[in-house]
Amino acid sequence: MEDQSAPQESGSSPIRFRRKHVPEEQTAASWQRIESRIAGKRTGAVTRRILRIAAAAVALPLLAWASYNIYCHLVDSGMKEYHTAYGEIRQVMLPDSSIVYLNANSTLRIPAEWKTEESRTVWLEGEAYFEITKKPGAGNAQFIVHTDKIDVAVLGTKFNVNMLGSRTTVSLKEGKVQLTAREEIADGRKVYMMKPGDEVLVEKDRAQIREAVNTDLIADWRNHRYHFDNTSMEEISSLILSKFGYEVVIKDPEILQRRISGDLYAEDISQLSWALSVTMNIHIEKKDQQLLFSLKE
Known part of the structure; x- marks a missing residue:
């Protein structure tokens, strides 16, 4: 039985993104879903402006x-x-x-x-x-x-x-x-x-x-390529937690309205953080096992 490294590609592909704002009622719904997921983990008073997304913490049946x-x-x-x-x-x-x-x-x-x-x-x-x-x-x-x-x-x-x-x-x-x-x-x-x-x-x-999904994209993660199609912050947070082990902390609720589409090449969490920071025009700080998302001043 052989164990080999996954195929690699040199360089990085262009990052092509567009930002899309979501109606306020959808943002409110996102707040409600996320707050319900983390409510059980709160041990003290948490201000509404600091929201911990722990999408992958949903317990399996x-x-x-x-x-x-x-x-x-x-x-x-x-x-x-x-x-x-x-x-x-x-x-x-x-x-x-x-x-x-x-x-x-x-x-x-x-x-x-x-x-x-x-x-x-x-x-x-x-x-x-x-x-x-x-x-x-x-x-x-x-x-x-x-x-x-x-x-x-x-x-x-x-x-x-x-x-x-x-x-x-x-x-x-x-x-x-x-x-x-x-x-x-x-x-x-x-x-x-x-x-x-x-x-x-x-x-x-x-x-x-x-039906008729683009099968050329389903396993591009083997080459460190990530594809986004009107992807929400909840989905991005789940991806980061599952694949890189970092919890996303949203410090500004406005960021929850952001959705992105496009593709990027990222071999590690630093490259992914940089790409998201540029495309979403936000500040991302890495602290311990957390990524802090905030608006740029």
């Missing part, structure tokens, strides 16, 4: 975690684990020559003894892009990816799985995928058949299906 932890405990009995630190991207080659790219703050578990005559099964926490080889003989046994919310069964294909906060998103680039939710979704379905260009987002008891 206890029942889902209970079932997930059952097979996570298999690590102690014959499982091999690959893990990435904050800001790290890692490429792993599996015994069947399939390739897995692990995004930052992610964990992949596989059986220590990979039996070629059986279905190939792995467990994922975080985000990964899979390039699965078709298995010769044995009827092309399935490759199965388990997460806390869904199971993804494939033959030979390329797809991305992203667990971010309470959301799990599966995007399919090539081949066919059968996605099975661990609990019944509100529309009564548990199984979704995906075709290339499809993207399924599962959050709590809801599933959203998008």
Whole structure:
């Protein structure tokens, strides 16, 4: 089994952004959602002008975690684990020559003894892009990816799985995928058949299906490229916390109105902070494990 560095690209691509102001009623709604998420963590009087965004702190359903932890405990009995630190991207080659790219703050578990005559099964926490080889003989046994919310069964294909906060998103680039939710979704379905260009987002008891997504962008994170499409501050904060381990603290409520679109290249939190500071015309200060966002004077 081989472990390699993810493909790198030299230089940086142009940063192309536009700012978009949001109506005040949407800003108020954003305030209400974020305040409800952090209310439980407040231990004293907190002024309205200092808001801590902890988007990734939303607790996963206890029942889902209970079932997930059952097979996570298999690590102690014959499982091999690959893990990435904050800001790290890692490429792993599996015994069947399939390739897995692990995004930052992610964990992949596989059986220590990979039996070629059986279905190939792995467990994922975080985000990964899979390039699965078709298995010769044995009827092309399935490759199965388990997460806390869904199971993804494939033959030979390329797809991305992203667990971010309470959301799990599966995007399919090539081949066919059968996605099975661990609990019944509100529309009564548990199984979704995906075709290339499809993207399924599962959050709590809801599933959203998008078609004809740009599959060239779904795994650009392997090359440290980030794409934003009318992206809110809540989403940006979740990304920063999940991939780099920094909590975003919004010191000026006006910043919550900002949305950005475009793409940028950033290998670390310093490059990402600089790009966001320029495009949003704000001041960003790094303090311990926090990024303080404030308006420029």
